[in-house]
Amino acid sequence: MLPCRRAHALPAVLALALVALPPLLPRALAQSGSDITIPLPETQGQTLLLQSNDRADYGPLAEQFLTQANLAYCGVASMVMVLNSLAVPAPAAAGYGSYRFWTQENVFEPAATRAVLSPEVVARQGMTLQELRGLLASHGVQARAIHGDRLSLAQFRLLLRSNLSQASDRLLVNYDRKALGQAGGGHISPVAAYHAASDRVLILDVARYRYPSVWVPLTDLWQAIRTTDSSTGLSRGVVVVRQI
Amino acid sequence: MLPCRRAHALPAVLALALVALPPLLPRALAQSGSDITIPLPETQGQTLLLQSNDRADYGPLAEQFLTQANLAYCGVASMVMVLNSLAVPAPAAAGYGSYRFWTQENVFEPAATRAVLSPEVVARQGMTLQELRGLLASHGVQARAIHGDRLSLAQFRLLLRSNLSQASDRLLVNYDRKALGQAGGGHISPVAAYHAASDRVLILDVARYRYPSVWVPLTDLWQAIRTTDSSTGLSRGVVVVRQI
Numbered sequence: 001m002l003p004c005r006r007a008h009a010l011p012a013v014l015a016l017a018l019v020a021l022p023p024l025l026p027r028a029l030a031q032s033g034s035d036i037t038i039p040l041p042e043t044q045g046q047t048l049l050l051q052s053n054d055r056a057d058y059g060p061l062a063e064q065f066l067t068q069a070n071l072a073y074c075g076v077a078s079m080v081m082v083l084n085s086l087a088v089p090a091p092a093a094a095g096y097g098s099y100r101f102w103t104q105e106n107v108f109e110p111a112a113t114r115a116v117l118s119p120e121v122v123a124r125q126g127m128t129l130q131e132l133r134g135l136l137a138s139h140g141v142q143a144r145a146i147h148g149d150r151l152s153l154a155q156f157r158l159l160l161r162s163n164l165s166q167a168s169d170r171l172l173v174n175y176d177r178k179a180l181g182q183a184g185g186g187h188i189s190p191v192a193a194y195h196a197a198s199d200r201v202l203i204l205d206v207a208r209y210r211y212p213s214v215w216v217p218l219t220d221l222w223q224a225i226r227t228t229d230s231s232t233g234l235s236r237g238v239v240v241v242r243q244i
Numbered sequence: 245m246l247p248c249r250r251a252h253a254l255p256a257v258l259a260l261a262l263v264a265l266p267p268l269l270p271r272a273l274a275q276s277g278s279d280i281t282i283p284l285p286e287t288q289g290q291t292l293l294l295q296s297n298d299r300a301d302y303g304p305l306a307e308q309f310l311t312q313a314n315l316a317y318c319g320v321a322s323m324v325m326v327l328n329s330l331a332v333p334a335p336a337a338a339g340y341g342s343y344r345f346w347t348q349e350n351v352f353e354p355a356a357t358r359a360v361l362s363p364e365v366v367a368r369q370g371m372t373l374q375e376l377r378g379l380l381a382s383h384g385v386q387a388r389a390i391h392g393d394r395l396s397l398a399q400f401r402l403l404l405r406s407n408l409s410q411a412s413d414r415l416l417v418n419y420d421r422k423a424l425g426q427a428g429g430g431h432i433s434p435v436a437a438y439h440a441a442s443d444r445v446l447i448l449d450v451a452r453y454r455y456p457s458v459w460v461p462l463t464d465l466w467q468a469i470r471t472t473d474s475s476t477g478l479s480r481g482v483v484v485v486r487q488i
Contacts, residue, residue: 040307041303041304041306041307041329042303043303045303046299046302046303055290058290059284059285059286059287059289059290060285062285062306062309063284063285063309063452063457064452065306065307065309067345070339070340071339071340071341085285095314095315096314096315096453097315099453099454100453101311101452101453208307208308208345209337209340209343209344209345210343212307213307
């Protein structure tokens with residue numbers, strides 16, 4: 001299955017070795033990955049949401065929740081959720097009369113946006129952290145990318161809490177699913193809330209056909225944004241967005 | 245602008261009269277419609293959600309929140325949200341490899357569904373309460389339609405609270421927006437929560453380009469489902485859905 005960000009292919013001999021290897025971890029430990037995430041739609045996930053004190057972005061983002069339009073469009077769906085949730089003035093949407101809102105199609109209408117990256121290229125290979133930043137900036141919002149390896153755990157926690165406690169800005173994460181115990185590779189989604197007592201972050205996962213939205217330990221998400229995007233050799237990270 | 249359910253056209257002379265008439269209501273009263281609804285994404289709307297004790301459907305439905313695919317597809321988007329949120333086994337979705345989930349396209353794949361109503365007809369004129377029920381039933385779920393004029397206010401409240409306090413069933417409302425102080429006519433959306441202290445109901449409005457999700461007084465929603473659908477001469481109402 002195509003990951004949202006296509007990584008370089010695994011050398012065949014290594015891939016074969018991975019398949020052939022017996023499991024190295026005891027069963028309980030090997031399964032611990034599934035315990036890393038707490039699905040939002042389930043009772044425990046809803047309880048964390050109710051208890052969260054840093055959830056100013058949740059309401060506006062949940063109202064704009066989207067499924068990525070194809071297997072490589074995680075960044076596009078995330079961008080559209082952010083633009084709609086910040087009420088950034090939108091063009092008309094085809095088929096909706098005079099109603100104006102951002103879609104995964106019309107977000108590429110401005111020439112300045114297509115100059116950063118064309119929809120065809122994104123559909124083929126996804127986007128990098130800096131491309132995500134550039135695409136957002138092309139719509140006139142302030143977008144700042146921070147690579148994961150430039151953030152200490154404490155800085156990441158501070159950045160998240162500050163962002164999620166006010167409704168005027170958004171935070172997107174570009175991370176490796178494997179660090180969260182999920183199958184897959186590079187991915188992009190918005191975060192919507194932070195739960196202090198459990199030190200967990202809520203990701204509204206735009207690949208809704210694959211995983212539900214999940215609460216993940218902040219330390220795991222921090223590890224997940226510090227992974228290297230093999231297409232750039234740089235670490236993944238976060239993009240902070242606000243209206244200018 | 246095309247309403248979700250196209251009503252019979254207003255006679256030209258009456259339409260002209262409406263345009264020509266001066267406003268009959270004092271300004272404050274005329275604007276009261278805008279006070280009926282409390283937007284979910286805003287602080288007050290989130291507070292009602294936090295306080296609600298009948299919100300078992302909110303988590304699963306919010307995770308599947310959709311924008312109707314065209315101006316007449318309110319019933320289709322609502323149906324897809326319900327099927328996905330109840331985890332009704334879905335076909336593969338075009339363009340998503342082997343991932344299986346309900347979309348506003350593949351929900352019409354079964355011949356039994358198209359026998360109820362074709363997507364072309366829905367795109368042209370929306371659907372009635374009984375058609376919504378029939379489309380849902382064609383997917384093997386238990387779907388029961390109740391016309392609004394068959395429900396007392398107390399019965400409606402009881403039905404809503406009972407449905408929204410357990411996660412195993414869903415409730416869709418077919419209502420007239422005007423009774424909620426909104427512009428437009430017939431519409432369909434799922435309800436997700438009930439707030440007892442204010443006697444309000446949360447509608448996750450699938451016409452996201454038009455109105456946000458809103459908390460509305462239960463009495464207003466009751467009036468709104470008792471309005472007559474001019475295409476059938478019957479009142480609008482609710483559809484209750486559960487897995488068999």
